[in-house]
Amino acid sequence: MRRSISASLRTSYSYLPKLWDTSYPTYRPLWADTSRKMSGTKRPGDGLGAKAEGERWKRKKTASETEPSFRSTGSHEEVLLQDVKLLLGEPKRSGIAPEQFSQVELSISALGSTGDGLAISHDGTRVYFGRCSGCQFQMLPGDYQLQHKKIVIAKAMQNFSNLDPSSIPPIGEVMPSPLLRGYRTKLTPHFDGPRRGGFKEGAPVPDIGFQLKGRSFVLDIEDCPIGTDSVRNGFKSQRTYVKENLHTFKRGATLLLRETTERTFSPETNGGCESTQTFTDIKTCITNSKALVTEWVGRTKFISPAGSFFQNNNSILEKFTAFVQEQLMIPKLAGRDHAESYLIDAYCGSGLFSICCGHGFKGILGVDISSQSIESARKNATENGIHNARFITGNAEAIFADVDFPPELTSVVIDPPRKGCDELFLSQLLKLGPERLVYISCNVHTMARDIGWLVQQGLGKTYNIDKIGGFDFFPQTHHVEGYAVLSKSS
Numbered sequence: 001m002r003r004s005i006s007a008s009l010r011t012s013y014s015y016l017p018k019l020w021d022t023s024y025p026t027y028r029p030l031w032a033d034t035s036r037k038m039s040g041t042k043r044p045g046d047g048l049g050a051k052a053e054g055e056r057w058k059r060k061k062t063a064s065e066t067e068p069s070f071r072s073t074g075s076h077e078e079v080l081l082q083d084v085k086l087l088l089g090e091p092k093r094s095g096i097a098p099e100q101f102s103q104v105e106l107s108i109s110a111l112g113s114t115g116d117g118l119a120i121s122h123d124g125t126r127v128y129f130g131r132c133s134g135c136q137f138q139m140l141p142g143d144y145q146l147q148h149k150k151i152v153i154a155k156a157m158q159n160f161s162n163l164d165p166s167s168i169p170p171i172g173e174v175m176p177s178p179l180l181r182g183y184r185t186k187l188t189p190h191f192d193g194p195r196r197g198g199f200k201e202g203a204p205v206p207d208i209g210f211q212l213k214g215r216s217f218v219l220d221i222e223d224c225p226i227g228t229d230s231v232r233n234g235f236k237s238q239r240t241y242v243k244e245n246l247h248t249f250k251r252g253a254t255l256l257l258r259e260t261t262e263r264t265f266s267p268e269t270n271g272g273c274e275s276t277q278t279f280t281d282i283k284t285c286i287t288n289s290k291a292l293v294t295e296w297v298g299r300t301k302f303i304s305p306a307g308s309f310f311q312n313n314n315s316i317l318e319k320f321t322a323f324v325q326e327q328l329m330i331p332k333l334a335g336r337d338h339a340e341s342y343l344i345d346a347y348c349g350s351g352l353f354s355i356c357c358g359h360g361f362k363g364i365l366g367v368d369i370s371s372q373s374i375e376s377a378r379k380n381a382t383e384n385g386i387h388n389a390r391f392i393t394g395n396a397e398a399i400f401a402d403v404d405f406p407p408e409l410t411s412v413v414i415d416p417p418r419k420g421c422d423e424l425f426l427s428q429l430l431k432l433g434p435e436r437l438v439y440i441s442c443n444v445h446t447m448a449r450d451i452g453w454l455v456q457q458g459l460g461k462t463y464n465i466d467k468i469g470g471f472d473f474f475p476q477t478h479h480v481e482g483y484a485v486l487s488k489s490s
């Protein structure tokens, strides 16, 4: 049975958990040992004096420290465990855990990378705050969220890359989202059903919303302020629909709410210069996963089935894809036309990077496991004037059987799902040896694991990690979109 502890939490901006100390070679909790002076004082039990203290990160890693290597899953539990270990320090504190379901009053010391509030009681206990597992950070100012997310990326590199800190570049600032609320173009609330027999006529309406934090049941959510207006309206209509038609559901269900945009260009500007054309967008909500939705990234139009993957924060995509395009330029070709170079788009979805960043490349090859997404990528490329791109359906590593681009003129953008890349893909990538790698991820822990693994392999030792940072794709939540840019050392 789970231990349930409730903590009192002041949610005003005057009380914010301290951020983790970034001035140290490795990240440590600033608050964990405030009584310790930096000069000459020993930390109880660690046996290290001030001199050794400065060098402690250089010492040989123990088996348990090196454990989260390539096989790490980057799961919530694994990430939380690393934070709790850092918080408690070594040697481990011991003590008696509070009785089950007892209430203890604790001050939250800091936020963990998973968005959990962390507090130390006399026995070193972690606690949760926030009930909905969706957007836990609504009580925190935007700047604080950005600083916290930068530290999340840094701790991910520290805890999951297995790299010496000297080979990790300083973490870049996390780029803010233009919209802090009303940004999410897709929501998937759900409800549970009876174990058997379906909903009977007159049955009580189940909770419809998102998973309760740390539990396997649903928290009723009437409105979700991070959704766009059209998605929020769609949510209200769908809630009403479920209530009125409950007896038609045989079991629980997940509702799809996805924004689509109909753009109309003003007649008087038609035929004029593209960048001066004015337009009006009408946004509505689609609930059928097979229906096609249209999304604009700046002046680029994407059409894909509502149920297929597309980045959820449209407001940041123009800035983000411009950044990725810049990173894909091969440094050795600086100042020269990149029209001689090639692009591989691994995990390409419906072609976001091939299409927004692909102009000017001599050839483009994309791969995705979803045939539906590949079909969209092909159509979207043609519609947007990209005629030198090929897209194949398959596991990401299938691309290597097909590619004949010269490695020294090739850039690869890698944007895997949360679980990261397979070892097979990464080892074949190293065999190809492309000049430039831009790794994008919504799970910075598996990104750290994969980047760390790549640069420690024989063939990977020729790569430098040039940049690491993030974009705030998911304001008000603990999630952050990370990037890592690597290039071949000269």
Ligand SMILES: C[S@@+](CC[C@H](N)C(=O)[O-])C[C@H]1O[C@@H](n2cnc3c(N)ncnc32)[C@H](O)[C@@H]1O
Pocket (backbone or CB within 6 Å): 309, 310, 311, 346, 347, 348, 349, 350, 351, 352, 353, 367, 368, 369, 370, 373, 394, 395, 396, 397, 415, 416, 417, 418
């Ligand atoms: C985070 S999405 C990125 C999509 C695209 N780059 C974008 O930004 O719109 C990850 C993509 O990886 C695809 N995917 C998942 N597992 C894969 C695999 N083993 N091989 C190739 N693609 C995979 C999914 O279908 C999804 O489109």
